[in-house]
Amino acid sequence: MQFDQILQYVLSGLSTGAIYALIGIGFSIIYNATGIINFAQGEFVMLGGLLTLTCLDLLKLPIWAAIPCAVAVSTLAGLLFERLAIRPLRQPTPINLVIITIGGSILIRGLAMLIWGKDTHAIPSFSGDDPIAIGGATMLPQHLWIFAITVVIIVINKFYFYHTISGKAMRACAYNRRAAGLVGIDVRRMVLFSFMISSAMGAVAGIIVAPLTMTAYDVGVMLGLKGFCAAIIGGMSSGMATVVGGLLLGVLESLGAGLISSGYKDAIAFIILLLILFIRPQGLFGKADSERV
Amino acid sequence: MKRELLKFLAFSVFVLLLPLLFEGGYLMNVLVFVGINTMLAIALNLLLGYAGQISLGHAGFFGLGAYLSGVLTATYGWNPWQAMPVAAIVVGCMAYLIGFPVLKLKGHYLAMATLGLGIIIYIVFNETIDLTGGPSGLSGIPNLEAGGVVFDSDVKNYYLIWGITLAVILFAINLANSRVGRALRAVHDSEVAAQVVGVNARLLKVQIFALSAVISSLAGSLYAHTMTFISPASFGFNFSVELLTMVVIGGLGSVYGSFLGAALLTLLPEFLRAAQDYDIIIYGGLLVVMVMFMPGGLVRGVPDLFRRIFKSRGGAGHA
Numbered sequence: 352m353q354f355d356q357i358l359q360y361v362l363s364g365l366s367t368g369a370i371y372a373l374i375g376i377g378f379s380i381i382y383n384a385t386g387i388i389n390f391a392q393g394e395f396v397m398l399g400g401l402l403t404l405t406c407l408d409l410l411k412l413p414i415w416a417a418i419p420c421a422v423a424v425s426t427l428a429g430l431l432f433e434r435l436a437i438r439p440l441r442q443p444t445p446i447n448l449v450i451i452t453i454g455g456s457i458l459i460r461g462l463a464m465l466i467w468g469k470d471t472h473a474i475p476s477f478s479g480d481d482p483i484a485i486g487g488a489t490m491l492p493q494h495l496w497i498f499a500i501t502v503v504i505i506v507i508n509k510f511y512f513y514h515t516i517s518g519k520a521m522r523a524c525a526y527n528r529r530a531a532g533l534v535g536i537d538v539r540r541m542v543l544f545s546f547m548i549s550s551a552m553g554a555v556a557g558i559i560v561a562p563l564t565m566t567a568y569d570v571g572v573m574l575g576l577k578g579f580c581a582a583i584i585g586g587m588s589s590g591m592a593t594v595v596g597g598l599l600l601g602v603l604e605s606l607g608a609g610l611i612s613s614g615y616k617d618a619i620a621f622i623i624l625l626l627i628l629f630i631r632p633q634g635l636f637g638k639a640d641s642e643r644v
Numbered sequence: 645m646k647r648e649l650l651k652f653l654a655f656s657v658f659v660l661l662l663p664l665l666f667e668g669g670y671l672m673n674v675l676v677f678v679g680i681n682t683m684l685a686i687a688l689n690l691l692l693g694y695a696g697q698i699s700l701g702h703a704g705f706f707g708l709g710a711y712l713s714g715v716l717t718a719t720y721g722w723n724p725w726q727a728m729p730v731a732a733i734v735v736g737c738m739a740y741l742i743g744f745p746v747l748k749l750k751g752h753y754l755a756m757a758t759l760g761l762g763i764i765i766y767i768v769f770n771e772t773i774d775l776t777g778g779p780s781g782l783s784g785i786p787n788l789e790a791g792g793v794v795f796d797s798d799v800k801n802y803y804l805i806w807g808i809t810l811a812v813i814l815f816a817i818n819l820a821n822s823r824v825g826r827a828l829r830a831v832h833d834s835e836v837a838a839q840v841v842g843v844n845a846r847l848l849k850v851q852i853f854a855l856s857a858v859i860s861s862l863a864g865s866l867y868a869h870t871m872t873f874i875s876p877a878s879f880g881f882n883f884s885v886e887l888l889t890m891v892v893i894g895g896l897g898s899v900y901g902s903f904l905g906a907a908l909l910t911l912l913p914e915f916l917r918a919a920q921d922y923d924i925i926i927y928g929g930l931l932v933v934m935v936m937f938m939p940g941g942l943v944r945g946v947p948d949l950f951r952r953i954f955k956s957r958g959g960a961g962h963a
Contacts, residue, residue, distance in 0.1 A: 455932055464924065464925075576760075627756055630756050
């Protein structure tokens with residue numbers, strides 16, 4: 352009995368953890384390319400879910416067509432955000448960047464509230480709601496979709512960063528922007544790419560989680576912060592460390608909610624965030640050489 | 645310094661005479677909140693504008709002040725005048741202790757850590773239902789009382805709150821012009837350079853963080869005693885962002901700018917009643933526009949704008 356329950360918590364924790372991981376990788380990609388923590392990251396997660404809803408309900412698209420549409424529009428939103436808010440900034444000090452990304456996130460959230468209203472919306476599961484029994488625990492088909500899509504995205508990500516010219520160029524920017532510029536890489540374009548990729552990833556995360564948790568104009572805040580927490584545990588890496596960070600956070604949160612108190616569920620993530628920032632700012636798996644300044 | 649004093653006196657006279665214009669209408673109530681928000685904006689500005697350290701968790705300190713004062717008086721029957729300083733001291737000590745690990749962080753990481761801190765405090769308000777009443781709030785907080793006068797009307801509260809706000813303004817101006825203020829600005833510009841000339845940057849940052857928390861806590865206690873009812877919704881992340889907006893709009897590192905920002909953001913929703921739901925868009929838009937086009941805030945941006953307009957006219961004449 353007790354074991355089955357824990358298995359259940361772990362399974363559902365892993366699936367939310369996968370979502371945190373995707374959002375966290377989005378944070379890391381932008382951070383590594385630009386040194387910016389994009390506080391608006393969560394809003395793209397929200398946009399993904401709500402745009403899918405619009406594609407399904409208003410445009411009557413089938414789900415397999417609605418998802419790419421929603422991702423494309425969210426990516427466009429990410430592009431516009433970079434071009435209109437980040438690039439024109441005259442004094443890009445860290446504090447100004449924090450303020451402008453927060454302002455942007457509020458603006459996007461407000462516009463979403465205008466378009467979709469304050470209600471919570473449901474999105475149908477990708478393939479039915481028949482539970483699947485695993486040991487003494489059960490899973491929904493949507494959980495499997497989350498795992499599968501997360502794995503696919505991570506593989507594509509890996510391929511892009513290590514096997515394509517533009518991915519390698521972006522990694523060069525992460526190591527040293529100046530040197531990357533000197534060898535002929537268009538750094539500004541890489542910055543734009545990083546915003547597009549991470550808004551697309553955020554949107555995917557928002558779409559695959561929406562059938563389980565419902566979606567609304569304000570879901571982006573918490574999801575974004577949890578994603579950041581995953582990235583911090585992973586030491587702001589855009590690879591496996593952040594994935595592990597996300598899964599770890601998801602499981603801890605789920606176990607904490609189940610075994611300790613569901614009211615403090617959200618506090619768990621932030622306590623972990625603070626502890627990591629205080630004790631191991633380089634992340635759980637990182638070497639101590641990278642100072643988080 | 646003399647000019648500063650004259651400016652302050654003129655401002656005080658303006659504040660004290662303002663109620664005569666309204667004869668105690670509904671606006672008086674709003675002006676009480678302008679006072680409370682001015683205190684909060686100054687508290688955050690000391691940290692952000694002078695020392696250059698961001699905090700996205702100041703609503704938490706504001707809430708702690710309100711709840712400590714509220715619980716001590718409403719549940720345990722303390723005198724509000726005793727509860728307020730006790731709350732301020734407790735919050736100050738907490739901020740001082742947590743300040744050491746938090747302020748070791750910089751920039752984006754400091755923002756995230758303070759944000760996390762604020763959210764944890766907010767969750768605690770919601771979950772410790774036995775103590776705080778949880779999401780449904782805490783009621784029955786007594787009004788302040790002095791020499792037989794109970795501060796229970798908007799006009800009385802106006803003079804009480806603004807009396808204290810003026811004291812906070814005077815204190816902040818003095819602090820900014822003192823050795824400490826100069827040290828803070830040095831830390832803002834370059835921590836290393838400040839250390840080199842003998843400023844203990846680490847300690848100073850923690851001290852200003854604690855001071856900022858104490859002022860916020862005081863504002864929170866006053867809020868609790870004027871409202872007589874508090875609920876966690878007033879102390880969430882959104883309010884931290886609203887405070888940040890006030891400071892940025894008014895002008896970083898300007899005490900009167902904080903007043904301008906607080907006044908604008910408190911009065912704006914009242915004049916935009918019809919646009920109630922859109923206030924979130926207005927905040928977001930204001931933040932983006934200000935950082936992009938007026939990074940110095942209204943206090944510096946507006947005079948700059950005038951100068952530029954007149955200059956460009958002059959330039960056009962020559963050409």
